[in-house]
Amino acid sequence: MIRETRYLRRLIGFGLLIGMLPVTLLGFFSYKGWSSNIQEKVNEANVQLLQQTQMTVEQMLKTLQHSAVRFANSPTVNTWIDKPLTFQDFRLIDDIQTDLTALSGVQMEMFKPQLMSTSMKWAVTPEELGTVSVEDVEYYTSQPDNSYWLSGGREAAADGSGEVALVVKIPLNLNTPTGLLVVRISGRDINKLLLKNSQPGTVMVLDNHCRVLAAADETMVGTDLQAVPYVRTISGTNASNGYIESEVNGDTAGISFIKSRYNGWTYLSVISIKDITKESTMIGWLTLGVSIFLLIVIASIACVISLRMYKPVRGLYDLVIRTAGMPETNKRAQDEFGFISERISRLDNSKNRLAEQLNRQIEPLNDFLMIRLIQGEIRPREIADRLKMLDYRESWSSLCIVAVQIDTMDGTPYREGDKDLMLFAIKNIVNELSTQKNMLRSVLTDQTVVAILGGNEESTEHFKNNVYSLAESFQNAVKQYLRLKVSCGISRAYASFAELPRAYEESMDALKYRVKLGHESILFIEDMEAGEGRLAYPEHMESQLLDAIKRTDYEQAHLLLNEWIEVVFNSEMRLDEYQISLVRLLSQIMRVSQDSGEPLRIMDLESKSIINKLFELSTKEEIRLWFTHSVLDPVIRLLDERRSEKYRDIANEVIGMIHEEYTTDLTLEVCAERLHYHPSYIWRVLRREAGISFSDYLSQYRLKVAKEWLEQTDMTITEIAEKLQYNKAQNFIRYFKKNEGISPGKYREAFRQDSIS
Secondary structure, three states, X not given: OHHHOHHHHHHHHHHHHHHHHHHHHHHHHHHHHHHHHHHHHHHHHHHHHHHHHHHHHHHXXXXXXXXXXXXXXXHHHHHHOOOOOOHHHHHHHHHHHHHHHOOOOOOOOOEEEEEEEOOOOEEEOOOOEEEOOHHHHHHHHOOOOOEEEEEOOOOOOOOOOOXXXXXXXXXXXXOOOXXXXXXXXXXXXXXXXXXXXXXXXXXXXXXXXXEEEEEOOHHHOOOEOOOOHHHHHHHHOOOOEEEEEEEEOOEEEEEEEEEOOOOOOEEEEEEEHHHHOHHHHHHHHHHHHHHHHHHHHHHHHHHHHHHHHHHHHHHHHHHHHHHHOOOHHHOOOOOHHHHHHHHHHHHHHHHHHHHHHHHHHHHHHHHHHHHHHHOOOOOHHHHHHHHHHOOOOOOOOEEEEEEEEEOOOOOOXXXXXXXXXXXXXXXXXXXXXXXXXXXXXXXXXXXXXXXXEEEXXXXXXXXXXXXXXXXXXXXXXHHHHHOOOEEEEEOOOEOOHHHHHHHHHHHHHHHOOHHHHOOOOEEEHHHHOOOOOOOOOOHHHHHHHHHHHHOOOHHHHHHHHHHHHHHHHOXXXXXXXXXXXXXXXXXXXXXXXXXXXOOOXXXXXXXXXXXXXXXXXXOHHHHHHHHHHHHHHHHHHHHHHXXXXXXXXXXXXXXHHHHHOOOOOOOHHHHHHHHOOOHHHHHHXXXXXXXXXXXXXXHHHHHHHHHHHHHHOOOOHHHHHHHOOOOOHHHHHHHHHHHHOOOHHHHHHHHHHHHHO
């Protein structure tokens, strides 16, 4: 039964939560408190052990350093340290050796004192008199301190003994000492000073190079621990003491450390976390056992009490289930109280949902009905019923349609893709500025906001004035809030809704007159069509424009196009007459392109016909720019390219005749006759393409041939002159000398001399 009822499960769960949560939290925090307390106690014990070890080791080191300094300052040492010492001074040597042996004060495994004279190069140890090592002296004297402990340097034992040395400079107050006292001891002697501890863990002493000087495990003495992660961590910190946790031999360990200010050594205590938490684990198991027992008792009590509280709820739930007539299989999925609440609110929710769906559909349906009405798709006898659906309660004596279009998206902060969104915003503005008394509805169709306006004014003129004021408010509001320019086309006033299709066409036609009046216009169709429509087409100006195009005169063509557009749009014409004039000019320019042998390809048609593209232009400036950039300039460019190709072909043919017939009596008139052109035309073409006249080119080419004949043949000057059509050899010689600076004969002699040399 518990699996079948949500409320009972929640009731039992709540009882278990109330009873079990305090017990669980109590057990958890008790265990955490004991564990933390035990770990703190162990850490405190390890720190105390490290402090005692540090004090013991440093007491021994300080005692030895004090004895060494006192010996180094003795009169005997200061008197003889800078004097030569030989075996003849055996009494003095024996006294020094006795004093060196007495420096230790205690029995040590290794004690090697050595007195060295840096100036006399002698060294005395308890065993012998010898010489000093220059490298040792340089190393010891290079250290800045006058008395210091040295480990891990030149004197570190290679066998892993962890040897350290005390170095005392003699005298102490000079930067350049004359002698040195070096006392070497073994790390094992330091190891004997480590305090024994019954607690688990390892105590170590590291020198300033992270080498083990002493450790509870003597096998580690002399081991280099620089690569060990926790040693690197401790070396990198500036703290003089502390505690960290790190991986040691695969287990997590707690590491307490103290850094000595006396000699830079580090005292470590490393203990496994498992060893620390052994006692806390026992306490944890005990706490867990007690907690489980209490949880079982609390769970039993909670179940018994919950079942007794649930019985009346179950009876009420079964009654509602039987009343609702639900299948047995659906009972398990229901919450008892939730099911009762759901049954009460289901009917209300269904009603609200249906009303919301209807409200969402009303707006699109009304817009669709409006579009059908203005497009004439509703029969006249059905219009009255449809108007009731649009909530039309007024009885208007006059009505018209106002069509609002965006003039241009250029120069605005919007892109062309934002146009639909802007039209929707304009529609909202139109709705806000209008009331139910003067507007039936506005809709979006064919990139235009269409509004049906009406009124009961006494005269049509008064109605037109009101409509104009409203259209002007549309323009101003759109410009203020959207920063867009719009134009409004207004139809004639009608008395019947059956005339709305005609009114819609008139409002759209009125907008097309923007080609004459420009942007931000309010256009009444009856004003636009008031003239008789005189088609005054400027044929003479068209002829001049076409001539300029054929001459490929860009500047003149642009000037004449602008004048043509001004003349046409300043004429009183109907819209269709404007369009006829534009199409006529376009066809004449296209014919010029066709006559050139290659049709014009207009790049911005976007899969539209060229006529449709022309009719989409809404202002005089747009028409001027389109004609200039999409029609006029491409045609002139095409004609210019064709003409350049023709000039090149003519020039090449004339040059070819010169190259082939230079030995004949070839003239410009002969070439023109062969090519069927006037001689002056041939002269201009050659001058334009080759940059030289016909006679000059022919003379220069003959001169070139004459030079080749002089260089390569034995022809006489007279023969060359005759072949090149000179009447007299003297004329040839004069022309040759004028251009080359020497006579033909001398030219030949100079060439042959150059060839021989």
